[in-house]
Amino acid sequence: MNTAPSTRSASQSGQRFEMPGDDDSLAGMLSGTAVCEACGAVHREGHWQWAIAPAGAQAVLCPACRRMEGKQAAGHITIDGGFACEHRDEIIHLIRHIEMHEKAEHPMQRIISCCIDDGRLLIDTTEAQLACAIGEALERTYQGELWLRHVKPGELVRLHWQR
Structure with a gap:
C-alpha cells in the first residue's frame, strides 16, 4: 500500500471519492x-x-451535519509555507468562497473546521470533493505545490499545499 504523498493534483487524478456518511x-x-x-x-x-x-x-x-457533529472529516487540507503565512487572510477568503460556491449547489459539501496550528492552516471538510476543489483552487490561483494522498476509496483524503 503506497501511502506516500503523490505529486498528482486532485484535478489530474480525475477521481470522485465516496465516503462513509455520504x-x-x-x-x-x-x-x-x-x-x-x-x-x-x-x-x-x-x-x-x-x-x-x-x-x-x-x-x-x-450526512454533512452528522459529520460536523462528530467531527468526522472526509477531507483534510494542510496549508503551509512562507507565502501561505504572508497571505493567510486572502487564502482563507478563497477557501470560504469555494465552500460557499460548492455548498450552494451541493449541500453536503461543507467545512467542518479551519484553524491555525504551529503556523499551518488546517482545514477539515465533510466531503473529499470539497477538499479537492479547495486544493485545485489554491494550485490554480497561487501555483505552489499540491500533494494528494488517497490510500483507497472510502478513506480520508489528505491534501497538502505549500508555497
Whole structure:
C-alpha cells in the first residue's frame, strides 16, 4: 500500500471519492422525502438539495451535519509555507468562497473546521470533493505545490499545499 504523498493534483487524478456518511448510506433508510433538522437540506429523489421541505417530510440529520457533529472529516487540507503565512487572510477568503460556491449547489459539501496550528492552516471538510476543489483552487490561483494522498476509496483524503 503506497501511502506516500503523490505529486498528482486532485484535478489530474480525475477521481470522485465516496465516503462513509455520504448520501448513499442514509438514502436506503429514508422513505419518501426527508429534511435535515439541523440545516434544512431536503433529501428528495436520491439527492440532498436546498429546497423547501414538503409537509410530512421525515426529520433526519443529514450526512454533512452528522459529520460536523462528530467531527468526522472526509477531507483534510494542510496549508503551509512562507507565502501561505504572508497571505493567510486572502487564502482563507478563497477557501470560504469555494465552500460557499460548492455548498450552494451541493449541500453536503461543507467545512467542518479551519484553524491555525504551529503556523499551518488546517482545514477539515465533510466531503473529499470539497477538499479537492479547495486544493485545485489554491494550485490554480497561487501555483505552489499540491500533494494528494488517497490510500483507497472510502478513506480520508489528505491534501497538502505549500508555497
